[in-house]
Every structure is written in C-alpha cells, then in structure tokens.
Amino acid sequence: MIYTVTTNPNIDYYMDLRAPLCVGGINRSGRELLAPGGKGINVSLMLRTLGKPSCVLGYLAGPTGRLLEALMADTGCDCRWFWLQNGQTRINTKINTSPETAFNASGPALTQADLDALCAFLRGLKPDDQLVVSGNLQKSPAGAFSALLSAAREAGISAVVDTSGAALQEALAFRPLLIKPNGEELCELFGERADTPEALLALARRAQAAGARNVLVSIGADGALLLAETGCVYRARLCNTRPVVSTVGAGDSVTAGFLAGLLDTGDYAEALRLGAACGSATAYSPCLAGRDMIEAVLPEVEVTAL
Secondary structure (H helix, E strand, O other), rough: OOEEEEOOOOEEEEEEEOOOOOOOOOOOOEEEEEEEEEEEHHHHHHHHHHOOOOOEEEEEEEHHHHHHHHHHHOOOEEEEEEEOOOOOOOOEEEEOOOOOOOEEEOOOOOOOOHHHHHHHHHOOOOOEEEEEEEEEOOOOOOOOHHHHHHHHOOOOOEEEEEOOOOEEEEEHHHOOOOOOOOOHHHHHHHOOOOOOOHHHHHHHHHHHOOOOOOOOEHHHHHHHHHHHHOOOOEEEEOOOOOOOOOOOOHHHHHHHHHHHHEEEEEEHHHHHHHHHHHHHHHHHOOOOOHHHHHHHHHHHHHEEEE
16 A cells, blocks of 8 residues: 655645736635645545555644545545644645745644654554655654654655655655655755756765665756666656646656556656656646546656666
C-alpha cells in the first residue's frame, strides 16, 4: 500500500474572478469550487486517477475538519485521520486570475502526543509499503519531521519526501527514496543561486551526496531534471504547451506520477515521463488533472538522457 502523509491538510476554495484582481476593492467571482487540499492529499488523489490505491494519513480539527473528512469520503480514497483537540482545519483561497494568487492559512498546532500517535502508526507499516511525506510542520514540536522519517525507517521504509527548508535538510540524513524540490527550494537548501539546468544539476548532485537516493527537480515551464541513484541523468520537456490555468497541485501531481510510473515499470525515464505529464496536465486544469488530460499530454513529453 502507498501511504501519503499530510500533516497540515486543508480545504481549497477556488475562485475564478470576472475581472483582474483589484487590491483594496470588491472582487466578484464567476465560478467557485470547493476541493480537498494539502500536498499528500493531492498525491493520493492523483494516484487514484492513475489507478493506484493509497491511504491518506493526516490531522483534522474542528468543524472544517469534518467538512474535509466528508469531501475526502466523496473521493473514494482510504483515509486514516488523527483528530486534534484544538484549532480548525485550514481553508486556503486560490484566486485563478493573472497573476495567480493564493491565501494560505496557517492551520492548527500539533502537540507531542499528536506527533507520537502518527509515528506509532508509521512504525506499524510493512517494508514493502510506500510512504510519501509532503508539506511542512510549521506548528509542531522540534524535530517533528525527523521523528516521522525515523519511524518510517524503523518500519524498513525509505520515504518519498516533498518539503523544503530545514525539513528538507533533516530528511537527507534518512536517505529518502526521492526528494522533489523545485529549483528555488533546491537553491534554498544550499544557500546558492542556480540560473541554468546545469547549475541545478550540480546542486542535485550535492543533495544526492548528502543522502537523497533520487533527486527530481521541477523547473516549471522548462520541465524537470532527474538525477537517479543509478547515476543516470534525465531531463523531461514538453514538445507542445497549453495555457496554464492553475499551478496548484502541479508539483504533487509530478510526485504521484513519478512514483506510479516507477512502481509500474521500474524505469526511471518512463517514471519521469509520467510525472512530467501529470504535473503539466494539472497546470492546464482548474484543479487536479483528470485522466483524459494526462493521456493527452503524455505523448508530448520528451525525455532525454544527459
């Protein structure tokens, strides 16, 4: 089973404005959409679209937590929720306009007991399970991210990790199966600038030397780079592009597509192709992409060995 961890899940409230965003004035929406959100949840939803079952692990709180629980039940995804005593599950507002604008809430705080409950669950996983740990732990006890990965290691699992900053630095010590920073997050990790794919690749090699088995770097419209644990390097690019509708969940779609592709084929190039197709398809959609869009984009992804 694939398990995805979302420590700070949310409800995404999408709004398509009738006119450009007016700061300081009234903005009227022409269309609204309410959807479950959070990086691990997005990964599970995309995995379901790709025909891969998974189980969502995450924390919920308050009436908005009940709403998110109901929204996730409607998706058909398996979920294992850990309920918090205080706070509210957050609601993030996504404004689909130019420029794309988001208002992300901070979410509830975690206690040591909350963290211990999730770690105890992770210790019970089996070595042939897959684990994806996504997002941040901005209101949690010190060392929380390391605690989660340590619990996974005790279960014999090397996790897929999609986070940034100090949490990403912590993760490297646990030899994650995959890290998936974007270019900005990879630069932040080492406190350096990288203005070219070659420079990003050099930083990816440093991340691999520090512990990551595979490093997948998303570079927006320029595609993605993969430094595989075999030593091979691949680049994915789109031969054709479409107008970007929303980038929300695009990176999570890359993670889901890559993991699904790797489990199905064991081929890093093909896994990168599916990951890039899923990420691009989501960017071309108002929310997470459906199967039809992914299948339309897949033939347009070109993967080359560098």
